[in-house]
Amino acid sequence: MRILTGVSPTFEFVPLSVVSFGSTVIAEGCDAASSISWIHAWTVSHGIITQVREYSNTSLTVTRIGNVFAGRTAEIKPSHCLSVWESQFSGRAGKSVPGLVLAI
Numbered sequence: 001m002r003i004l005t006g007v008s009p010t011f012e013f014v015p016l017s018v019v020s021f022g023s024t025v026i027a028e029g030c031d032a033a034s035s036i037s038w039i040h041a042w043t044v045s046h047g048i049i050t051q052v053r054e055y056s057n058t059s060l061t062v063t064r065i066g067n068v069f070a071g072r073t074a075e076i077k078p079s080h081c082l083s084v085w086e087s088q089f090s091g092r093a094g095k096s097v098p099g100l101v102l103a104i
Contacts, residue, residue: 013038021084024104026062028087037089041102059099060087 015029025042039060043051062085084104 011036016089019085021062022104024062026060026085028089030089037087037097039087053102055100057097058087059097060102061085061099062102062104065103 012032013029014032014034015027017029018025018027020026023044025044027040028038030037037057039055039058041051041053041055041060041062042049061083063081064084065081081103
């Protein structure tokens with residue numbers, strides 16, 4: 001919040017990776033000093049960003065909970081959810097951070 005209000009110095013986003021799968025795009029990075037990690041997740045529909053999620057100092061795992069066949073979703077058992085992406089920066093920074101699962 002201090003960055004958004006201008007009280008703190010300018011924050012510089014340093015992207016480390018950008019991946020996409022289906023309609024989801026994920027970018028992960030850190031600040032210039034590598035003290036803050038961030039993850040941005042966008043959902044894109046017909047070329048328009050329809051959802052934005054932002055996480056800072058958090059480890060994120062993206063998991064697919066269903067398969068899509070010809071526009072229809074076929075549910076799979078939760079015990080067989082596939083991890084399609086895991087954040088990397090928080091582990092490299094040597095920090096202990098909370099972990100979240102983003103289900104798509």
